[in-house]
Amino acid sequence: MNGPDFAHLVRLSDDTGLYEHAEGPLPRIEHGYCLDDVARGLVVLSREPHLSAELTALAEQYLAFVAYAQSEDGRFHNRLGPARVWLDEPGLGDWWGRALWGLGTAAARSPVPAVRQAALECFDRGARHRPPSVRTMAFAALGAAEVLAADPVHAPAAELLGDITSYVGAPRPDENWPWPENRLFYANAVLPEALIAAGDLLSDDKIRDDGLRLLDWLLAVESTDFHLSPVPAGGWSLGESRPAFDQQPIEAAAMADACARAYRITADPRWLAGVRRSIAWFNGDNDLGTVMHDEQTGGGYDGLTPDGPNINQGAESTLALISTMQHLRTLLESTG
Known part of the structure; x- marks a missing residue:
């Protein structure tokens, strides 16, 4: 996939809005x-x-x-x-x-x-x-x-x-678990991204650096052998086995967004690794080596299970795919 494909998003939409669920590529109108x-x-x-x-x-x-x-x-x-x-x-x-x-x-x-x-x-x-x-x-x-x-x-x-800093808080002093929560849940990278954005736009280097530190740790925790290994739908904390399933596309999309922002602000090429890994997760560089989207429909698969992809192509997963593929521009711009 060379960029965002909106065909399935159009398929899931009607003159009211966007259907939430799909069976395969077909919208489940009843939901x-x-x-x-x-x-x-x-x-x-x-x-x-x-x-x-x-x-x-x-x-x-x-x-x-x-x-x-x-x-x-x-x-x-x-x-x-x-x-x-x-x-x-x-x-x-x-x-x-x-x-x-x-x-x-x-x-x-x-x-x-x-x-x-x-x-x-x-x-x-x-x-x-x-x-x-x-x-x-x-x-x-x-x-x-x-x-x-x-x-x-x-x-x-x-x-x-x-006000986002009062919600997220500062990183914990524990190097093994600086995350401000006792457990990783979902769309985790949105927390450091919000701090990075706040620090940048409000000219507060400490808030920005706190966000970068949390994102750096999260990228390391959610990577295995240089590919993305997102935490499962049920969350994760230290001591629990990995890889774990079901992995959700929203986790890869949040990582891509956060790393792309970090790169735009710092120009540090290490953040491009997070963008690349997120895109690659959809293209098959993941814990099962399986592609997480339908190349014919443009839909994103609903999750990575122990047995392979959930081939339903609902709105959340399709939007996560589109969102992540939008960051191909970041990679192209970085290589000039």
Whole structure:
């Protein structure tokens, strides 16, 4: 695979949003939609430098879904049933964080002025909240970083991004386990990436260096024989066996994002190793030596099990594939 393929993302989408689940490559319409995935879709489409008219329209459709999911007080619904009825109450779960990530990215990068303005208004409405979860906050911080990079005096984004340090905390003094949690869970690299972004944009070298230290440790822990070996869906801590399964594409995607940011900020070529390993994980350089995407459909497989890939091609895994393959540009730019 030479770059992001959006064909399966289009296949999973309709005039409402993005279907969450698939059986093989076919959308499971009966399971409906979730904001989590639509917001991630908005992230990957917004950060593409050149979108076709079809994909530009899809990005606007995703933005409309995110805006529809937002309540007047800035919280969000997450699950929309196939009958287009919300199945939950507005809240501050991971979907809130990913919604702000998507909105911030659209506000900063969309080529359409009306999209940028609408996305920023929704971002500002949501940015007043502070969630209970560190990962939720980290996802939101990435959206705040996008807004702040585009507008360095945007106060709500600066305040939200500045608060990430109180959620993550400093690395522990234990060299074997500097991670601020007792266990690795999911999308782990989003925590150091948020710190790196905050330190960079808020001109705080200590916060940036704390994030780089955590990312360096995480890349080492999630690598085996120079290939990526992500922690499993159930998490991992010292003393537990590796490799472990089921490995989730979101873990490789989070690593690619964090290492690409670290490279852009430091120009240190060691971070390119993390980007390469993440891309290679999808292309078969993983614990089972199996390709983690369908070259014909453009879909990402839902996980790496002890017996091989789960060949269902749902939204989360496909977006993780697209997100990771977007960083091929980082590798190409690094080699001139």
